Amino acid sequence: MKLWEKGINPEPAIIEFTAGRDRKTDVHLTKWDIVGSMAHVIMLHDVGLIDNEEKKNILKALHSLFVWDEEGSLAIESGIEDIHSQIEKEMASILGTTGRKIHTGRSRNDQVLVDIRLYTREKIDSMAQLVSRLFQKFQSLSEQYREVLLPGYTHMQPAMLSSFGLWFGSYAESLSDDLALLVTARALNNRNPLGTAAGFGTTLPLNRKLTSELLEFDDLIYNSAYASLSRGKVEAAVASALAALAQTLSRFSMDVCLYMTAEYRFVDFPDEYVTGSSIMPHKRNPDVIELIRGRTNLIQTLPGQVAVLVSNLPSGYYRDLQLLKQLIFDAFEDLVECLEITLLMLNNIRIRKNILENPIYNTIFSTEEVNRLVKQGIPFRDAYKAVSVMVRNSSFSRTALSDYVHEGSPGNLCNEAIATRFNESMKCFRNKSAAEMAGKLMEYAK
Numbered sequence: 276m277k278l279w280e281k282g283i284n285p286e287p288a289i290i291e292f293t294a295g296r297d298r299k300t301d302v303h304l305t306k307w308d309i310v311g312s313m314a315h316v317i318m319l320h321d322v323g324l325i326d327n328e329e330k331k332n333i334l335k336a337l338h339s340l341f342v343w344d345e346e347g348s349l350a351i352e353s354g355i356e357d358i359h360s361q362i363e364k365e366m367a368s369i370l371g372t373t374g375r376k377i378h379t380g381r382s383r384n385d386q387v388l389v390d391i392r393l394y395t396r397e398k399i400d401s402m403a404q405l406v407s408r409l410f411q412k413f414q415s416l417s418e419q420y421r422e423v424l425l426p427g428y429t430h431m432q433p434a435m436l437s438s439f440g441l442w443f444g445s446y447a448e449s450l451s452d453d454l455a456l457l458v459t460a461r462a463l464n465n466r467n468p469l470g471t472a473a474g475f476g477t478t479l480p481l482n483r484k485l486t487s488e489l490l491e492f493d494d495l496i497y498n499s500a501y502a503s504l505s506r507g508k509v510e511a512a513v514a515s516a517l518a519a520l521a522q523t524l525s526r527f528s529m530d531v532c533l534y535m536t537a538e539y540r541f542v543d544f545p546d547e548y549v550t551g552s553s554i555m556p557h558k559r560n561p562d563v564i565e566l567i568r569g570r571t572n573l574i575q576t577l578p579g580q581v582a583v584l585v586s587n588l589p590s591g592y593y594r595d596l597q598l599l600k601q602l603i604f605d606a607f608e609d610l611v612e613c614l615e616i617t618l619l620m621l622n623n624i625r626i627r628k629n630i631l632e633n634p635i636y637n638t639i640f641s642t643e644e645v646n647r648l649v650k651q652g653i654p655f656r657d658a659y660k661a662v663s664v665m666v667r668n669s670s671f672s673r674t675a676l677s678d679y680v681h682e683g684s685p686g687n688l689c690n691e692a693i694a695t696r697f698n699e700s701m702k703c704f705r706n707k708s709a710a711e712m713a714g715k716l717m718e719y720a721k
Contacts (some may be wrong), residue, residue, distance in 0.1 A: 292306060292485050300600050301358035305349060306709040307393040307548060309341045311386065315469060319379055320719075322480050329373050334720035336369045337362075337377075341713050352648035359386055360519065381471040382480050385593050385610060389469040391488065391600065393709075399461045400608045401566040401708040405452055407613045410697055411478040412621050413447035414690050417570050422676060424631045425541065427641050433639050434676050438685040439626055441656060444529070444693070449523045451697040452527045455518040459702045463512045467492035471502035474591055489716060491707065503592045510599050514577040517606050521574035524613055528568035531597030531620075535561050540667070567613050577606050633675075641680060 301308075320330035340362060343349040355361045366374030387404035421440030426433045467490060470476075471482040476499040487495055496502050498664055544561075552558035580602055584595060631634070641662050648658035665671050679686030 276512075300604060301603055302431055304390040304542070305358050305362075306713070307390045308342060308362055308386070309337050309344070310709050310716065311389045311393060311490065313337050313713065314486045315381060316377060317489060317662060317716065317719045318482050318485045319376070322482050324379055324479065325376055329691050330369055331375065331720045332373060333366070333377060334717060336366055336374065338713060338717050338720070339367055339369070341710075345710070347578045357383075359383055367583060368442065372402075375617075377496075380470065380472070380477050380479040382702050384473050385468050385471045385502060388471075388506070389490070391603075392464050392468065392509070395464050395603065396461060397477055397511075397706075397709065399457055399464070399513070399516075400704040402520075402611065402614070403457055403619075403701060403704040404606065405453060405611060406454055406677055407697075407701060409614055409618055410450045412441050412618060413450065414694060415533050416621065416624070417441075417447060417688060417690055422624055422627060424676075425520055426631065426636045428585075433636055434640050435683065436631075436643050438537055438676065441685045444688050444690055446523060447690070447697075448693045449526075450520075451693055452698045452702070453515065453516070453520040454556070454697060456519050458700050459680060460509075460512040460516040461703060462493065464509050465493045465652035466496045467494070467507070468496045468502040471499040474500050474503040491705070491712070500590060504590050506592075506596045506599065507581060507588070511578060511581045511585075514581045514606065518575045518578050518609055521610060521613070523573035525568050525571040525575065527617070528564045528571070531564045532561050532568065535564075541627050541630060543627070544620065544623055545625070548620060548623050563611060563616060567617060570613055571695050574606050575612055576603060582661055605648075626641060638666055640671060641666050642676050643674035649713055 316325070316330055316333045316337070319325045320327060340349055343688060349361075349365070351358055351361045352364075355364060363375065366377055368374070369685070409619045417440045420443065421438060423439045424438045425439050425442060427437030427441075467483065467487040469486045469490070470481045483495055494503060528560045531542060533539060546559070548563065549559045550562040552626060581599065584598060584602075588595060619622065631639075644665065645655065645658045648661065649655050653661075662671065676686040681687060681693075682689050
């Protein structure tokens with residue numbers, strides 16, 4: 276079944292190629308296609324395009340399909356092009372001619388657009404909750420190990436005194452910035468395209484503000500032609516937010532891989548969380564951490580893939596845009612798995628103490644010695660030269676965390692301020708499920 280059938284049997288290879296992975300990909304959209312259709316039907320009744328009895332019957336039939344989907348019994352049949360076609364087929368089977376009215380005033384273009392935006396909103400909201408759990412873990416570890424010293428590195432060389440509190444805390448604040456990007460992506464995504472049809476509006480008297488309220492969009496996409504033009508733009512914003520989050524996980528993973536080497540041995544994990552070698556009995560490999568790094572590095576290519584896909588498209592709808600779905604859906608799934616396994620690993624991380632007892636780190640206190648001389652009134656450059664001589668014989672004192680008093684230093688982590696900023700961003704995510712929204716819309720069937 277094709278919604279665009281005109282009595283001609285298309286070449287099967289053409290249908291197979293143009294459908295692409297839609298039969299698999301559209302499974303992600305089923306519940307939101309139903310929810311969007313429910314809101315559309317309520318609006319059609321409001322403007323007088325269907326009567327009250329039709330509205331009730333259609334809503335009840337759509338809700339029954341929602342239940343079937345939750346039970347796993349609603350699937351795209353062989354010969355059916357996509358989930359939109361499958362649902363319309365089911366509706367016609369249940370209600371006959373009345374069931375076919377759900378497509379009134381809609382194109383498949385605005386139908387799939389609203390599905391994707393509802394799906395993306397749900398995924399962003401649920402991802403924010405997962406990011407919040409990881410943020411809390413980083414902050415907890417930062418507080419737990421705030422006084423455990425760690426050498427800080429620049430250019431892969433020992434540089435200055437740091438601490439595990441500062442290290443863990445830096446990744447917590449990085450997640451705070453990542454969350455701010457998710458907020459922006461959510462805001463761009465959360466505008467209603469339903470009713471823009473194929474990108475040129477319709478002569479039917481639709482009430483698009485009503486569907487916006489019913490589906491809890493912040494606002495409309497006002498210009499019908501922009502609805503199609505927005506495809507790729509919103510995905511680019513989402514891709515950038517996911518890539519930023521992936522970068523945080525990737526860089527943390529690289530740190531952990533480095534810190535687990537025999538030369539560093541700053542952190543470790545129980546034997547149950549590392550893997551071995553088929554030939555070398557002694558090996559303890561951080562395979563999980565390496566795979567997080569590899570998978571998140573691939574996710575960081577997502578903005579480039581989106582940009583290339585839409586870079587030379589004119590306004591209007593083109594089938595190229597179908598490929599955006601798989602890119603974004605896969606990225607959400609991969610990133611969720613990486614976030615979850617990172618949390619598991621952090622729950623079992625082991626921190627080595629007394630690292631700075633190793634004399635190779637004596638020189639990392641030299642900058643603090645320069646600062647001590649500066650506090651005595653010696654010009655910085657003169658103090659720098661004096662301590663350069665002292666470095667040769669390490670004749671300077673070690674630094675304590677109490678010497679660091681400014682905001683964001685190892686002695687003043689400002690974790691509370693970072694948490695306040697993070698929690699403010701978290702207010703933007705509502706995390707309402709499709710089942711909750713379907714239940715709310717069923718009130719109109721009474």
